[in-house]
Each structure stands twice: as C-alpha cells, then as structure tokens.
Amino acid sequence: MYKHRLFIPLLLTLGVLLFINKCNAAEITRERGVNGLPDVIRIKGTLSLGDQDRFQSVALTSKKATVYLDSPGGKVLAATDIGTIIRIKGFETAVDNAVCASACALVWLAGEPRMMSNLTSIGFHTSYTTGKDGKRTSSVSDGATIGAYLTRLGFNERVVNFVTSAGAEDMHWLKKSTADKLGIAVTLTTESTRRKSYSLFADAMKLLTSTPALPYEASKLYRQSAEIGFAGAQNNLGDMYENGEGIQKNDKAAIYWYTRAAERGEPTAYLSLAHLLSEGTNDADLLVESAKFAGLAFTFLPEGKNKASAEQLTRALGERLNHADKERAFDLISHWMPLHQEERLMSDSPRN
DSSP, X not given: OHHHHHHHHHHHHHHHHHHHHHHHSOEEEEEOOOTTOOEEEEEESOBOTTHHHHHHHHHTTOSSEEEEEEBOOXXXXXXXXXXXXXXXXXXXXXXXXXXXXXXXXXXXXXXXXEEEOTTOEEEEOOXXXXXXXXXXXXXXXXXXXXXXXXXXXXXXXXXXXXXXXXXXXXXXXXXXXXXXXHTOOEEEOOHXXXXXXXXXXXXXXXXXXXXXXXXXXXXXXXXXXXHHTOHHHHHHHHHHHHHTSSSOOOHHHHHHHHHHHHHTTOHHHHHHHHHHHHTTOOOHHHHHHHHHHHHHHHHHSOSSHHHHHHHHHHHHHHHHSOHHHHHHHHXXXXXXXXXXXXXXXXXXXSOO
C-alpha cells in the first residue's frame, strides 16, 4: 500500500508535466503539394523541447517542402535542431504576413531559399534566461550554440553579430534592405503570389500549344509570372525576346530576363545566356562570362540535348580563350551561387 501511495502521485505529476508540454508545444502541420508544388509545413506557436522530434517525423516524409513560420520564439535547441533538418532536406522557409522572432528567426535562416512578405516581421536578439525576479540575463552557452549553428549554415561574421548583438530586452528587426547588406539572400514573396506565378506560367504554356498558337497572349502571361519571380517564366520570356516570338525581337531584353532566371539557378537560362553572349563577339570578358554560363549549364542540366549543347559550346569557347581567361572562367564557375534557388526547374528545353 505504501508503494501505491507514492506511485499514484508520481503518475499524476508526470501526467500534468506531459499535459503542460503538449499545451506549450508549437502546432506543426503539413499539407501535401499538388501539381508538382512543394509540400507546405506550418509551424505556429512557441517552440518547445520535443518540437524538433515532431518536426522531424513530419519532414522525413516530404521530398520538397516550404516551411511557413509564425512564432514568437522559444527554445534555442528546438530551433537549431529544426533548422538543421531544414538545411539537410533542402527545404524553403517563409514568413508570410506573420511574426517570426528570436528562436523562430533562427529556423527561418536555415531555409534555401528564404522568403518573406512586406507584412512580415523577423526579429533577432541574444538568448536569455529569466531569473526568479523576472529579470532577463543573456545566456552565454546558448549564444555559443547560436554562433556555431550560424557558422555551420555558412553565414559570415556580420550575420552572426547581427543575430546575437541585440540585448535580451531588445530586438533587431530584419528588413529586406538590411538582409541585402548582410549578404542574407531573401526573396520577397507570399504563398498566394507563388501559386499565382505557377498558374500564369501553366496558362501561357497552354496558349503556345493551342490551335492556333497565341504567342502574344502567352507573352503577356509569361511577363506577369516573370515579374512575380518565377524563373521558368523569366527564361521563356527571354526566349520570346531572343526569337521575336509574339513580341518584337530584342536581345537586350532577352539577356535581362535570362539573367534574372540565372540568378534563380535556372540551368536552361545558363545555356541561353552562354549562346547569346558569345554570338558575334571577340571581347575577352564577354567570352569568359559566356564560358562561365556554358560550364554551369553543362554541370547542372539533366542528360539530354541541352546538356550536349552545353558541352559542345564549352569546348568551342575553350578554344577561343587563352590559358589565363580559361582560369578566370573556371574560377567564376566554382564560386557561382544563385541569389535564389528555384525549386521548379525547366525540363530539357528551350532550345531545339
């Protein structure tokens, strides 16, 4: 009887603790992507210990996902573990018309790419502990954990200082302009606009394959999608300008849109830029730039006619460059990093 009297209160205590942890845990949900779109994983609420395990169980069954965040913060360990999973899986992160502060912002930084809207608030401050008197004191151990985490993600010292330098009672709010200065790649977008850009792109493709084809109407839809930021539309609009299909031929406009698509990691745009920049020129700098994009196209295009074309062009440009210029081109290739990596890449197109 004595043992039972001890055991019952113990069970009640454990039950209360489990109930409290469950109530404090963040809400983590997933929506399956449709029509090739990434899954949507949402994290809402304060991050607690154990949330990283629940996030992992959700994340393991998604090949591609965008993680939407809406949280005032929480436990550093939960955040850094979730962020590490996001980086390993190659997931996107986004804050859309919401607040993501403290530990939540650490999760957001792990995304590739990272997205925010104009109505978003992303804030950083040093980790802290709260004493019995309610006073906040900076946590040295958590600060070291955050610094090591950011370094593993590849961020420079300026970013680490920005994230950790605000006091326990302060907050450094991140704007797009500040992110650009710090070298944090950020895309201004929302979930609805992304879906709209894909829909516009699909509608433009249908107009080009309809009977009769309607290239002018398709170009208008491509432009809308391109201006939102979809790399496939930017690339195809560049094609239309280069070939004068549906719109007046304009090589400068073609280069502009190919470049925007290349900045988003679209390999077909690499190939298009390599061809267009190398045509009719003997300028060494232009040829080096062409060789860079040809090499990138050969590296990242899937097997097929475009990859073969990229290999052929790379060899041809190599014959036109001296040794020093070849070294320059190789160095540019090895250090290339898109400003934003598009998840929905083009197929083996556009060149026939």
